Amino acid sequence: METATAIDPKLIDELNAMEPEALLAWAYASHGGRAGIISSFQDTGCAMIDMAHRVARGLRVLTIDTLRLHPETYALIDEIEARYEIKIERYTPDPGSLKKMINQHGTYLFFDSKPKQEHCCQVRKVEPNLRALRTVDVWITGLRRDHSGSRNDTPKASVVQQEWGPVIKLAPLAEWDTGRVQAYNEANNVPHNPLYAQGYTSIGCVVCSTPTLPGEDKRAGRWRWFNSTADNDKECGIHTEGGGI
Numbered sequence: 001m002e003t004a005t006a007i008d009p010k011l012i013d014e015l016n017a018m019e020p021e022a023l024l025a026w027a028y029a030s031h032g033g034r035a036g037i038i039s040s041f042q043d044t045g046c047a048m049i050d051m052a053h054r055v056a057r058g059l060r061v062l063t064i065d066t067l068r069l070h071p072e073t074y075a076l077i078d079e080i081e082a083r084y085e086i087k088i089e090r091y092t093p094d095p096g097s098l099k100k101m102i103n104q105h106g107t108y109l110f111f112d113s114k115p116k117q118e119h120c121c122q123v124r125k126v127e128p129n130l131r132a133l134r135t136v137d138v139w140i141t142g143l144r145r146d147h148s149g150s151r152n153d154t155p156k157a158s159v160v161q162q163e164w165g166p167v168i169k170l171a172p173l174a175e176w177d178t179g180r181v182q183a184y185n186e187a188n189n190v191p192h193n194p195l196y197a198q199g200y201t202s203i204g205c206v207v208c209s210t211p212t213l214p215g216e217d218k219r220a221g222r223w224r225w226f227n228s229t230a231d232n233d234k235e236c237g238i239h240t241e242g243g244g245i
């Protein structure tokens with residue numbers, strides 16, 4: 001079994017050349033319970049769960065439950081658990097940190113400023129994600145290059161350094177576009193979030209993710225009130241330096 005303490009760069013090159021199902025099969029065969037799909041249950045993540053059910057049955061599925069997800073997302077999580085007969089591991093915000101943040105800044109602090117939005121994401125998303133990452137050596141994500149300009153060079157395989165050591169980060173569907181993901185999900189009858197039919201193209205927390213208009217960036221609906229500002233980066237921190245990149 002590969003270890004997360006000595007990752008050969010040649011291995012990363014080999015992984016980047018693999019097809020999605022081969023990547024998922026490798027992750028489970030090489031790392032077993034130390035590999036996992038961390039999903040927010042958008043269409044890409046659902047497609048990977050379906051693939052894993054066929055080629056890497058037993059691969060862990062984890063999620064970051066911010067306690068502020070859409071009701072439709074919670075219903076989808078239940079549907080996926082029943083469909084694939086799996087138990088999804090849920091990582092939630094630390095109760096003490098959450099209480100302190102709300103007492104100091106209020107429940108809707110993300111409207112006040114970009115730093116407060118980032119603080120909210122740090123408490124509700126980034127810190128729980130880091131706890132989840134401590135349990136894996138291979139982190140499988142739903143990142144795709146067509147999500148936004150900041151993601152257009154996303155590799156299928158990379159190494160991210162955490163304070164406890166390196167983690168292999170996989171984005172098996174990085175090269176796929178929306179149409180290809182939708183075609184796969186329709187062909188395989190994969191459960192999906194009904195919010196897509198309401199115009200959502202990126203789904204996160206209630207309030208902080210909204211539908212997008214035709215022609216808008218896929219992440220324009222995230223923190224929409226920052227769209228007209230100079231500081232309109234649309235990352236919560238999980239996929240940027242300090243959150244697991």
